[in-house]
Amino acid sequence: MLKKLLRKVMPAKAGKSKLHKTVIPFSQHGIREDMLSFAAEKVVRRLHEQGYEAYVVGGAVRDLLLGVEPKDFDVATNATPEEVHKIFRRSRIIGRRFQIVHVMVGPETIEVTTFRGGSNALQNAHGRIMKDNTYGSMEEDAQRRDFTCNALYYDPIRQEITDFHNGAADIAARRLVIIGAAAARYQEDPVRILRAVRLSGKLGFDVEAQTAAPIPECAGRLKHEPVARLFDEIMKILFSGHARDCLRRLNTLGVSDDIHPLLTALKTAEQPENRIITLALKNTDERLRQDKPVSVGFVLAAVLWPRLEQHWQHYRKHGMKPVPALTEAVNTMRDTVEKGWGVPQRFSATMREIWQLQPQFDNRLGARPHRLVAQARFRAAYDFLVLRTQTGEVPQELADWWTRFQHADDETRNQMSNTAPQNGDSADKPKRRRRKPRRKKAAAD
Template identity: 55%
Template sequence: MIRKLLSRVFKLPERRPKPKVFPFTQHGVRRESISPAALKITSRLQEAGFAAFVVGGAVRDLLLGQHPKDFDVATNATPEQVHHLFRRSRIIGRRFRIVHVMVGAETIEVTTFRGGDDTVTDSEGRILNDNVFGSQEEDARRRDFTVNALFYNPSDETIVDYHHGVRDVHARKLAMIGNPVQRYREDPVRMLRAVRLAAKLELRIDEPTRKPIAELASLLQNVPAARLFDEMLKMLFSGQAYQCVRMLRQEGLHQGIFPLLDVIAEESAGADFIRLALENTDRRIREDKPVSVGFLLATLLWGQVQREWTRRMDFGDKPIPALFDAMAAAERIQDDQLAIPRRFATTMREIWALQPRFDNRDGSRPYRLLEQPRFRAGYDFLALRAAVGEVPQALVDWWTAFQEGDEAQRQALIAAARHSSEARTGAKKRRRRKKKPNGQGQPMDDGE
């Protein structure tokens, strides 16, 4: 630190840290573990005289024995030079330009080494001058955690490590590069990222990295809602969503940030419903099955909708208008907290609106409901409600049989549902009939 201050005053050259270079014999990651597209891009860049490495999360995951979903490349070539080398590529971004290179069905993100002056900040500590290119060393320093600042060279199967990232991976430790307080002030979303990576990868957050989080959590209130929404999606689709949310509470990052998730830790039916939805999502992601953003958001907000729906019906509103008013109220609340894109909000509303229609199993109504584009999502939502006792399991079983049955079986199911409904209605009517005494003290029916 003293040398750094003196170098600014007296223009002394700063001491440049030497990276540690790990050969294959020390890390065990073969080039065959890298995606063919990333291999082709790094080879092409190196043949053209540039430095090129697979970088960040992909290297970290390979060291942890996991298969990365994405392979990013870092290079000292400028975006224009990268674009010139690859015909199927495009430069994107305004503040800091990167290149998307398409190889077959894969798209690889190629980024020029990033630099910048981390001494020029605003009142909250956010860096103002980071939209510049730099050296590999500067690029490593600008990254958030040590385990994300690793560079893998496929040509010789070495890993370049400036910040002891390999050591921390083996220790299963998540540690911030530099001063954690300063780095969180530069970008408060790093606090959320620390929780997500620790939960997803089963890492222990280093104590100096963890300690400032609760104190600085309020900085997240100044982060744009759209960016918070994107980070929330990364958590929910990390494959460890339930653990992510639990860690958010443990680190004091839930209140005022993602309040709709706070109910998960409460001992209530609503908490069970959300927990079950998150666990189902985690399982589908681990099994590499498709997941729906709109469906999961519908489960997270259903508690708000249901409470308002019940309240309005208790005041005498009819069920369907009460439901639509409750849906609108829940969306208004979230508009102040999260920037939910319209396409996801539409899916949520359609799933919620289908729920009372599952009770109508007479005549042609089941057939019409079956033709609805969101029927399957609505049915899956109904099954979750049944799993926590919110609706009868028999109702879900009926719709399961109706979907799978032939025409004769469907007609029989409709008839059975009608008979059951008539039996219940008749019982209610009979219970409402009262006896009144006549003038001679003998009872008589209401209708006489």
């Protein structure tokens, strides 16, 4: 209680410039308390009841102003992580670089952060913030956020939005503006460049000139980021529901090709020989907009297929049969994808299984098609075959045959597998052993 009392009565620290604070009433923003999730409203109200400040913050407020239903809700408060953890029994403190609290309410998890402080963050030689667990006021926290559209604080009890950076006006103008000097902010955290790509592509915002100007020069700093962190940000781009728009922003904003191999592959999606990437992203965008499930492993299999196919054709040209050649190509990719690209094993395993089943679709005679349909990854591999068909890589007749086969009854399947043409390389067919001619017994004397 003493800490809370001191926060209220102690004057603000001297020497820090004051931001212009705008309070937007309900009559202007129109966000009602019942537009929040039950969990977010409960967390905010509980923190208020315990004497703390608490606000719904960031992307959820932005989306509500845009008339979009938020996928998740974050809360900012002046309570420390330890104080938040003490209030909520079902909660845990996570993070080293930035400590946050995950509060579980039913099936939903609310991310609760403490207001960030000013200038005591630990930086490395490149200027990147390595550790930042200093706390401050809401005004200081607003100064530390990345873009003006993400620096809005909504109080569902008073039904007011607090805005320090004209973020509401930028949202209305569909404009992405970074807070502070752009080059310095990208130096602090280069991943903000990828967030600018994703937000501008997803929301259809124009990137303000001063926000965009340093990106080509600063993008090289992304190479010093942990690969796992880059992979997470790339996944957010891929599964934003607007992946193709985001990819166009990668090029227009001048993000270089050599940041991460996945980004390099994505930037080549418009090339005719890489059309499978464009088709996969289009299908993914459509499924996400319809709230249908998507497979990370499947999308990665499509994005990296052109590179894999290069290895596959290389080994085939050197005399290997299709199946062993593909296995060797997959092993070549595995050495880099899992070890150097930050792709979790659970995704790369699905990707490899989809790839390795592709040559099996050429085998339509006998028992092989029956065994293939029984494979756990058959459906994903079949969908991938259809994708390859759409690029012209695979004959349409082959995909049509498998479409009929998988939906047919047992009698029809047997008939199809007994009369099917064999499109695969003849080298894949098992060779019959020739019987040695029997020696004729010598005639008896």
